Amino acid sequence: MTGTTPTETLDAVVLGAGVAGLYQLYQLRKAGYKAKIFEQGGDVGGTWYWNRYPGARFDSEGHIYQYLFDEDLYKGWTWSEKFPAQPEIERWMHYIADRLDLRKDIKFNAKVTAAHYDEDRGRWLVTTSAGDVVDAQFFVSCGGMLSEPLRDLFPNKEKFKGQVVYTSRYPASGIDVKDKRVGVVGIGATGIQVIQTLAPESGHMTVFARTPQYTLPMKNPAIGAAEGAAYKARFGEIKSRIVDTFCGFEHDFDRNWVDLTPEQRHAHMVNLYEDGSLKFWLAGFPEVFTHPECSEAVSEFIIAKMSDRLKHDPHLLDVLVPKFSDYGFGTARVPLERDYLEVYLRDNVTAVSVKHNPIVGFTEKGLQLADGTEHELDVIILATGFDAGSGALSAIDVRGRAGRSLRDEWNKDIRTTYGLGKHGFPNLLTTAVPLAPSAALCNMTTCLQQQTEWITGAIDDLKKEGKTTIEPTQDGEDAWVAHHDGIANATLVVKTDSWYMGSNVPGKPRRLLSYIGGVAVYKDKCNEEAAAGYPSFARA
Structure with missing residues (x-):
């Protein structure tokens, strides 16, 4: 994208208007940063915008699947049942966006297609399907852990004379199945x-x-x-x-x-x-x-x-x-x-x-x-599943130092530092990617709030110290991967083929996607990292 003229300059581009993205935008904006969400869908909701299939609902209790940074915001919404269904969840997401006045900084129907890091300037150039070319210091991924569906697993789909639909892209108008032969x-x-x-x-x-x-x-x-x-x-x-x-x-x-x-x-x-x-x-x-x-x-x-x-x-x-x-x-x-x-x-x-x-x-x-x-x-x-954890960013042409491709690196080995960043990709800060609890084993709002708060704190700390970049070191990444694998390999989970291990995606490197040391342990380790001055990260 060398020579491309930006259409907008921001402090941060946030990918996705789901649970993580909305809160990340709120925090960055409140801290005084110029930030904007770019969202592929036509409204807020993330997974709850796309997954409209019949029967979609929480399997976390509604009263804990909420933002907890604001008591009035929490108490301003009441669920109708213990495990609410998708239409009600989507209404809740609208309530959040409207109550926090977030829509003015969200561009819908704008899929991020590429994000390239410019080493000379220390900034990201992010392009979208809507023609945006955004110059930003930080690229914050809130694309979700189950957002990139697996498609075309079976050949000759075009031959079928009936209707084919993916649960992950189910039509909002629904499908009439009365008197029909339905295959799931x-x-x-x-x-x-x-x-x-x-x-x-x-x-x-x-x-x-x-x-x-x-x-x-x-x-x-x-x-x-x-x-x-x-x-x-x-x-x-x-x-x-x-x-x-x-x-x-x-x-x-x-x-x-x-x-x-x-x-x-x-x-x-x-x-x-x-x-x-x-x-x-x-x-x-x-x-x-x-x-x-x-x-x-x-x-x-x-x-x-x-x-x-x-x-x-x-x-x-x-x-x-x-x-x-x-x-x-x-x-x-x-x-x-x-x-x-x-x-x-x-x-x-x-x-x-x-x-x-x-x-x-x-x-x-x-x-x-x-x-x-x-x-x-x-x-x-x-209902054939997703490329979990790494799929959202792998679907984008993300390039870090010296043009290195994140997709290519993850196709060889699934590695991150705390699930918050990747060596070789300065100022790329991530949520719901591999090697953090939010990649699977967590009530999502709990972990996504914790991760976005850590990211905001890391950006604030850079600013206070007069620094402009943060990037996991190779040693820091190696240490976290070793810690993650040490815990994972002591469990029975790694012996089971499932999307937890990436086994549902042909050719995907095998590694437990989610940190299984526990949410509390993960939170403490992230806090210790920040309190110690980010020893696993190079900052300049």
Whole structure:
């Protein structure tokens, strides 16, 4: 982009108008910096703008999936249920943008296509699909950890005469599935939400399932005036609590597997299961991530629950229920669901395993499997996942010192420093990228608030010291990667193929994307880094 004339000069370009981007813009603007968000979508919301598929909702409790920097902002919104659905979440995002008057500094329908660092000037040149060419000191990525969908996994899509839609780009107007043959590909968290919601409306639904999932039932009570007032009264407690737990939720591990008798372990699991939340996973036993005996017992408990709900149907058990010999509970993303398993007991739903008989492509009439079987369909819904963590920035032509490509570097090895920056890319500050809890194992608002606050503090510290650039050193990056891998490799998570390990993306380097040392530990390490004068970063 040498010789390109900028159309705008800023202190900071912020990528994305989701949870992280909105708060990052607010902070930078409040601190006196000239900043602007460039957003691919037509409005605020990030993942909650794009993911409009039927059944999309929180699996974090609404009262903790909020900004906690302003008590009045927090108390000015009341959720209608414990786990709100996408339309309500999107309205909340609009409330935030309007209450903080953020829209005037957001450009919508402007996808960032390239960001190149100019070493001579120490500044970034950022271009967008809308024709913007922005000169900025800082490029702050708030593109999200699940925002770059995997496409074109199956050939010949153009041959299919029916309708094909990705859950990640589901039309806001919805799709009429009444009396239609609907195929859903994928039974991860998104696929589960779609299946349980659309199955009763469909003429017939065929679910193409590859990897069976451990699931937990969701209990989703309505929130009335009294319930809303009760959680708002606990604002201070919630704010201080969630930053010091393992996954940024209000609940946390409070007992160890090794300290309990078999009877106590079982009673604890029953109690956690009845909560109807992710508490069973993220506040059960910490050893579920590290201890094979604990992992097996917890897995078998869930397997038994799922088997009972499926009426012990041999075919459904084979297609939908994991085997501990394949992987243990909690070592991959655990979806919350509402009567999802019961859907398969309906006469209009068929479960098809594609684990050993994969989909080979589209036909004019539907989808064909490796053995030649053709499934005739009218609508195909692809819940095929994302290039997690690294995908948002890898989709952009990001170039640092000497023209080095971030995409090329991450295609070789997934590395960052605290998930906040990358060696060779000065003044690129990042959220929700690999090697931080926000890449998977965190209530997103908890971790994204912490990361954006750290970024604002780092920029402020530069300004106070009369410096203009910050970049992770090679030694700093090496140290963080070693620390991250040391913790990760002591867990059972790295033995499981899932998007947590990047296994869903062909050719993606294998590394646990999320820091698994815990949200509280991560926060403390980031704070220690800043307090010590940023020893893992070169600043000039």
